Amino acid sequence: MLLSMTGFGNASGSHGNKKITVEIRSLNSKYTDLRYKIPPAYRDVEAELRKILTEHCQRGKIELSIDINSPDGDDEYGLNLELYKKYYRELKSINEELGQGDMELTEAIIRIPNVISTSNESLDPGEWASTKEVLKEALKKFSSFRETEGEAMMLDCKHRIQSIMDHLSKVEPFETNRVAKLRQRIQKNMEEYVGKDNIDANRFEQEILYYLEKIDVTEEKVRLSQHCKYFLEVLGDNKLKTKGKKLNFISQEIGREINTLGSKANDSNIQQLVVGMKDELEKIKEQVLNTI
Secondary structure, eight states: OOOOEEEEEEEEEEEEEEEEEEEEEEEEOEEEEEEEEOOOGGGGGGHHHHHHHHHHHEEEEEEEEEEETTTTOOTEEEHHHHHHHHHHHHHHHHHHTTOOOOOHHHHHHHTTTTEEEEEEOOOOHHHHHHHHHHHHHHHHHHHHHHHHHHHHHHHHHHHHHHHHHHHHHHHHHHHHHHHHHHHHHHHHHHHHHOOOOOOHHHHHHHHHHHHHHHHHHHHHHHHHHHHHHHHHHTTTTTTSOOOHHHHHHHHHHHHHHHHHHHEEEEEEHHHHHHHHHHHHHHHHHHHTTOOO
């Protein structure tokens, strides 16, 4: 199974008169990057939250949001009324002394530390237990999203690897013609520069063999075929939980063989096949970068 690095899942529940909403989303990242948007009281269980997330969300930029709403209002934040009044009187007095207006005093005061205070109450164990159940449901949806996306990506990668192998199978017919064309071109050049009667047949054959060795692509074809088969093996290995990095390494090896094949092609038809392979490989790399 292949898992997408992008995902989304949300769930809602309740504890007493409070509504609990949990949302999880992830984006591409080379590493596991966890970010939270949680009520202050939940800072006490942040380590446990991290453990739960890392067990279910391998790799990616993971964003977790926990929202607790009460019909009586938000209990997590409150206005320090006495401190607000004190700042207001002092700032208003200074403004009057300087002959200035109120200048949006309310907006300025609430930005001062401790004017808006947070609840220092510890997290209720019952509420935390309810939140974990909601989190569990959100993680199920999150994993399902990743699996669905990953399945589509796996099918696409299989199709494109097969396309590369199909392109590779079409190279061989052009290799024979390439040898004949090379022989004709070298012979023509030598006849123009040294004359037909001055060509040493044995030396000519040696030169032909030298160039044939230079442009021989047998090894590249074998290695490219092996890399493609290995890519498909890893893709279909259900024992591997994370495949993205391994598939990325294999795709790099596939790219090296395709590039070498292109540099040795010495034939426009083979070059066209190489361009087709490169196009498919680039799309594979894009998909692999978004997998776990």
